[in-house]
Structures are given as C-alpha cells and as structure tokens.
Amino acid sequence: MAGTVLSVKDLKLYFKTRKGTVKAVDGVGFELRKGETLAIVGESGCGKTSLARAIIRLLPRNVEKFEGTVMLNGTDVMRLSEEEFRKRVRWQKISYVFQGSQNALNPVLKVGFQIAEPLIVHKGLSREEALAEAKKYLRLVGIHESFLDRYPFELSGGMRQRAVIAMALITHPDVVILDEPTSALDVITQANIMNLLKRIKQEMNISYIFITHDVPLTSELADRVAVMYAGQIVELADADDFYTSPKHPYSEKLMASVPTLRTDKKLEFIPGAPPSLINPPPGCRFHPRCPFAYERCLREEPPQYNIKGASFVKCWLYVEGKR
Numbered sequence: 001m002a003g004t005v006l007s008v009k010d011l012k013l014y015f016k017t018r019k020g021t022v023k024a025v026d027g028v029g030f031e032l033r034k035g036e037t038l039a040i041v042g043e044s045g046c047g048k049t050s051l052a053r054a055i056i057r058l059l060p061r062n063v064e065k066f067e068g069t070v071m072l073n074g075t076d077v078m079r080l081s082e083e084e085f086r087k088r089v090r091w092q093k094i095s096y097v098f099q100g101s102q103n104a105l106n107p108v109l110k111v112g113f114q115i116a117e118p119l120i121v122h123k124g125l126s127r128e129e130a131l132a133e134a135k136k137y138l139r140l141v142g143i144h145e146s147f148l149d150r151y152p153f154e155l156s157g158g159m160r161q162r163a164v165i166a167m168a169l170i171t172h173p174d175v176v177i178l179d180e181p182t183s184a185l186d187v188i189t190q191a192n193i194m195n196l197l198k199r200i201k202q203e204m205n206i207s208y209i210f211i212t213h214d215v216p217l218t219s220e221l222a223d224r225v226a227v228m229y230a231g232q233i234v235e236l237a238d239a240d241d242f243y244t245s246p247k248h249p250y251s252e253k254l255m256a257s258v259p260t261l262r263t264d265k266k267l268e269f270i271p272g273a274p275p276s277l278i279n280p281p282p283g284c285r286f287h288p289r290c291p292f293a294y295e296r297c298l299r300e301e302p303p304q305y306n307i308k309g310a311s312f313v314k315c316w317l318y319v320e321g322k323r
C-alpha cells in the first residue's frame, strides 16, 4: 500500500516454558502508514509487548519460534542477521519506549548524555555533536536545556518520560513503538505526555505503534485501532469507526467496560479470563467468553473478514453473514 512504512505479515513469537509452548504472538499482520498512529489494545497478557519485542527484535532467551515478515520501507528486516539488524534498524529506524522505561534511565549518567547516546552509538556522532542534538530534543519534548547536566533522580516522573521519548526520537526513526508510555503517571502528567506525543507526531510526521490496555486513552492519538486477543489481532479498524461501532464481540465488550463520567450507563465486564497461551481454545479463541458463540466458533478458527479498506474482523458472525 502506498505510504506504508511497516508491513507485518504472519508474525509469530513463541516461548519455550516448562509447562509448554507459549504462543504469545500467533500470526499477526498489519500495515502502518507514514505519519499514522496504530493503537494496539487488549487485556493484560494478550501479547502486546511480545509483538513490540518481535518487531524490534529484542527477544528473551527462551524463544522457540520467531518467524514471519516485517517489511520496513520495502525491506524484509526479518532476513537481516542480528548484527545487521542492530546496526541498521534497531533504534535507528525503529525505536522503542518500553513499559516503565522512565524508571530505567541509568542513575549515574547525566540525562543529556543518555539522550545523546543513540547518536554516538548508532550514527557515529562525536560527543559534542550528539550533546548539541540532545539539547534540541530536550527542548522539543518541553524540558529546559539546563536539565542536560542533571541526573535522572533530579527529574520528576513526567520529565523522565519526556527524556525517554527524546531518546527514542533523536535518531529520527521511521517508527516509534510506545508501550504503555503513560501507565505509571498521574492523569495530569499523562495528559501532558499525550499532548506532547500528538504535537511531535504532527511536527515530525512520525509513525507510532501505541500499545496500551487503556482503550479511552487511544482516542487521543490513534488513527486506527487493532484489538489483540490471545496472541492474535481480532479486529483492525479506523479509529472513528472503532469507537462508534466496534465489530468483534470482544471489542464490543472492551468498549462497554469503559467507564464514562456522569451517565447512568451500567458498566459491563467481560466474564472469564483471557485464555492460556499454551493451550488456547480451539476454534475462535474468544468463544468461551463470547455471548454469541455457536457451533462453528467452537471448532474452526475464523478467517479475517474484510470490512472496508484495510479494516477486518476475525469472527464467524461476519463471515457467515449473521451480522
């Protein structure tokens, strides 16, 4: 598709454990366009972080299977060796603000140096050149340049998160993966960070993959929404369509469980728990929790049913014209 930065096809990441194989990412595919934000939402444990790690290839030791296609600007980066991937892709073309990263800054190194470091390591800039860039990026994320010489403990949580975002942007990557970038912050700081991400997206025309379990938060930034359930994307939709009429029964339940202020709407919850990724249920993985499940859902895995454009839903109700 024209304007596609990242195209992921049939991506799988399985982990080996004593209890069996954990199929954390099990056949995921989507396209990310230039300048767009794709939100990836779903309950805890559905494989969102594993998907991010698979894309940026930061893998634990117990990987059992890692396969699929990850095309970045037309090149399949899955075919690159680890060495090539590290030199050419990770942090340069795809960067990652991982969960809790504001607490992972090195306590004994000055903030400015930590922001500058990707330029020294990956772009071969001198320390002075890199620090000059770091100053610009500190300003970009709304931190006064005097903080260049401060240590992480001298910054508030929100400022540390801004610094981490600056670090992810400084190499001017094509894609930034944001994994729960505001989850440890209070709501005001969270709103500030969301506004910052929005402004940067417009100024730098950057593409984000925004991972969160917080569905309402995605409406601040998302152009499209992908819903993950048990290692798979069960719905992909334009954001406006998703918020007004989610298609998959799981998406409907997710939306119905979002609290709204000052209404009498009774909050729904999704009965049961997400399935084990070692032995996911046969057929549709959501069937044990789905109020509409019928015989076929119990036996056969539904294919992706195209709604319009790149939007799809993975549900028999649509394939069989019951909706």
Ligand SMILES: Nc1ncnc2c1ncn2[C@@H]1O[C@H](COP(=O)(O)OP(=O)(O)OP(=O)(O)O)[C@@H](O)[C@H]1O
Binding pocket: 015, 016, 017, 022, 024, 042, 043, 044, 045, 046, 047, 048, 049, 050, 051, 060, 062, 213, 277
């Ligand atoms: N290295 C690993 N070895 C074995 N299992 C793992 C490993 N990493 C993750 N998992 C399992 O893979 C599944 C998906 O985890 P993942 O962290 O990707 O989900 P998530 O949707 O990001 O959840 P959260 O929002 O809680 O981080 C979980 O069952 C998790 O326990």
